[in-house]
Structure formats: C-alpha cells, structure tokens
Amino acid sequence: MSLTTPTVAATGTPTEPRSIPTKRPFKFSRWFAATGWRHLVGIVMVVFSVFPLLYVLSASFNPNGTLLQSNGLFSAFGLDNYVDLFNTPEQPYAAWFVNTLVIGLTTAIGTVFLGALAAYCFSRMRFVGRRFGLMSLLIVQIFPQLLAVVAIFLLLTTLGDIFPILGLDNQIALILVYLGGALGVNTYLMYGFFNTVPSSLDEAAKLDGAGHARIFFTIILRLVAPILAVVGLLSFIATTSDFVIASVVLVSPERQTLAVGLYQFVSQEFSSNWGVFAAGAVLAAIPVMALFLYLQKYIVSGLTAGAVK
Structure with a gap:
C-alpha cells in the first residue's frame, strides 16, 4: 500500500498524483x-x-x-607455566625462540630475493629451456618434502666431512635446505605476478640506458611489493612451524627451533607438561601474528593479482 500526493504544475493545474512507497x-x-x-x-x-x-x-x-x-x-x-618456561636449563626456550626468529627471517629474506630473481628471468628474458625450467619447478613440488628427509640427512652428513659449516647440527645448513625446498613454488607464484607488470616499463628504462639490474632493483621490486610480502610471510610461517626437517638437521638442544624444542615438554611418558607447552606455543605465535598483521594489506592483492594476466 502506498500514499499518493497530488502535484501542481507550473501553470497551477493539478497533474497526476505521485506515489510515495511505504516501507515493507x-x-x-x-x-x-x-x-x-x-x-x-x-x-x-x-x-x-x-x-x-x-x-x-x-x-x-x-x-x-x-x-x-x-x-x-x-x-x-x-603465571607459573611462563616462569617455568624460562627457568629450565635443560630446555632453553629463550635460545629456541632466538634461533627460530633468526632462521625464519633469514630464510624468508633469502627466499624472497632468490625467488624474485628467478621470476624476473623467467618473465622478462627469453632463453633456451625456459618452458622446461618452469615445468620442472612445478613438477618438483608434486613430491612432498618428507620424501627427501633421508637424502637430506645423507647429503649433509657427507658435506659435513668436507665443510663442517654445512653439516648436521648447523643452522646454516638448515637455512640452505629451506631455501632450496621453497624456491620452486615461490618462483612460480612470483612469475605470475611479474607478468602483470607491463613490459613497456622495461623498454622505457632501457631507452634511458638502464640495464637489467637497475630495472629490477629500482622499478620492478617496487611494483611487485605485494607478492614479495606474501612469499616472505608464507616462507616465515612454514619455516617456524617445520618439525621434520629441523628435527633431523638440528641435534643439540641449544641449536634447535621452537617446533622441535617444544616437543620435549610433551614427548616424555611420565613428565608431560602441557601447561608449559601451551605457554610456549602462545609466545611462539606472537611473531607470526605480528608479521601477519603488519603485511595484511599486501596479502589479498599479492595472492590474486597474479592469477589472471
């Protein structure tokens, strides 16, 4: 039902009534x-x-x-669980926390840098084996990293006899393993984003005398900042939460990461302390949450912009 009000034209004669709709x-x-x-x-x-x-x-x-x-x-x-968390010499939680941050941030930065270099080459350069290289990076990711545990152990054992810094129980060796494992999928993800950047920018920079290095560091990296943030965040989360590879490579308690070290609180049959484990898990989630909130504005655009060219 609607109300009607008569309207008067400029000449003073009434016209057709105008209906005013009522709220449903x-x-x-x-x-x-x-x-x-x-x-x-x-x-x-x-x-x-x-x-x-x-x-x-x-x-x-x-x-x-x-x-x-x-x-x-x-x-x-x-706060007893939080106090006990830092007062157990056999289980140095503070050292695990620092190790996790160092390994996670170093791996994230290295993954972003190496992946961006590889993605720029595949996106802007044309060379023999380009398509085969892209397909190889994609196919290698089909096999889970768990299948490579034995191979990684044997490889690091052999390298440790020649270069001790690259052997077992060394954080540098673990970082190199992470960099090699995450390079494939991150390169392919960045490759799709790099293709959305117009190549005319590269051509204009080349006319001004800029080379590939100058174009990459001064122009391209600024335009692909969202995908760099996404890859860095995903790499940091995967590194800090990894247990299998870290437990194989790192043996000494003072060199272990949070994922490996926290397992000691609940792995013993008669002395499982879930309260201390929960306290350690809460503190371990703070760096990931802080980084996620800081990079949140880049996440949506970084994941979707490279999906459609």
Whole structure:
C-alpha cells in the first residue's frame, strides 16, 4: 500500500498524483533466506576457529599443568607455566625462540630475493629451456618434502666431512635446505605476478640506458611489493612451524627451533607438561601474528593479482 500526493504544475493545474512507497514490513524468513544464513555460518566459523585458541590460552595460565583440567576456560589463573618456561636449563626456550626468529627471517629474506630473481628471468628474458625450467619447478613440488628427509640427512652428513659449516647440527645448513625446498613454488607464484607488470616499463628504462639490474632493483621490486610480502610471510610461517626437517638437521638442544624444542615438554611418558607447552606455543605465535598483521594489506592483492594476466 502506498500514499499518493497530488502535484501542481507550473501553470497551477493539478497533474497526476505521485506515489510515495511505504516501507515493507520486516519478515525474518525473508531476511534469513536472503542474507541471514550467511551471518549464521560466519558466527559458527568464528566460534569454531576461536575456541581452540582460547583453550590453549586458558591452558597456558592453568597452574595445574594438564589439559584435562582446563575444560573450564580460565577457571584457574597463574603465571607459573611462563616462569617455568624460562627457568629450565635443560630446555632453553629463550635460545629456541632466538634461533627460530633468526632462521625464519633469514630464510624468508633469502627466499624472497632468490625467488624474485628467478621470476624476473623467467618473465622478462627469453632463453633456451625456459618452458622446461618452469615445468620442472612445478613438477618438483608434486613430491612432498618428507620424501627427501633421508637424502637430506645423507647429503649433509657427507658435506659435513668436507665443510663442517654445512653439516648436521648447523643452522646454516638448515637455512640452505629451506631455501632450496621453497624456491620452486615461490618462483612460480612470483612469475605470475611479474607478468602483470607491463613490459613497456622495461623498454622505457632501457631507452634511458638502464640495464637489467637497475630495472629490477629500482622499478620492478617496487611494483611487485605485494607478492614479495606474501612469499616472505608464507616462507616465515612454514619455516617456524617445520618439525621434520629441523628435527633431523638440528641435534643439540641449544641449536634447535621452537617446533622441535617444544616437543620435549610433551614427548616424555611420565613428565608431560602441557601447561608449559601451551605457554610456549602462545609466545611462539606472537611473531607470526605480528608479521601477519603488519603485511595484511599486501596479502589479498599479492595472492590474486597474479592469477589472471
């Protein structure tokens, strides 16, 4: 039902009435069928995602040291687990934290730099074996890194006899292993993004006398900053959360990373301390969360811009 009001023309004679639409009454069934169910799904997914985080955070503040007694979220509160985390000489958490940051940041920076160089070559240069190289990088990623554990162990054992710095129980050797394993997929991801940058920029720079190095460092890197941030973030997360390769390469407790070191708190049969483990996991998540929030503005554009040329 709508209201009508008569209108008067400039000559003073009335014209056809103009209808004013009235507001439709709200119906829950219509709203739920249109958009309401999406809100319901979003709420369920938020609860499903947040509850494990709250559970671990509650367990980290629970002085009882078990997960079974943490069913009541934050029913007991104390900082005993965080104090014990840094007061155990046999399990140097502070050293693990520093090792993880050094290895993760070094691997992320090296992966971004090497991947960007390789992607620039595949995107801007034409040479024999270019397509074969791209396909090889893609095919190699089909095989999981777990299959290479034995080969990595034997390789580092042999190299350690010649170059001790590249042998087992050395962080430099672990960084090199990470760089070699992440180069393929990151190069292919960057290659798609580099193709979105117009080649006319390169040609204009060449007319001004710029070479490939100057074009790459002064022009291209600034335009592909989103994909560099995404690759760096993914590399940092994968490195800090890796357990298999790090547990094979690093043996000494003072050289291990957080993923390997935290396992010691729950691996023993009669002395598992889940409260200290949860406290260590909460602190270990802070660098990843901080880096993710800092690079958040680049993530969406970095992942989608290279999908369509």
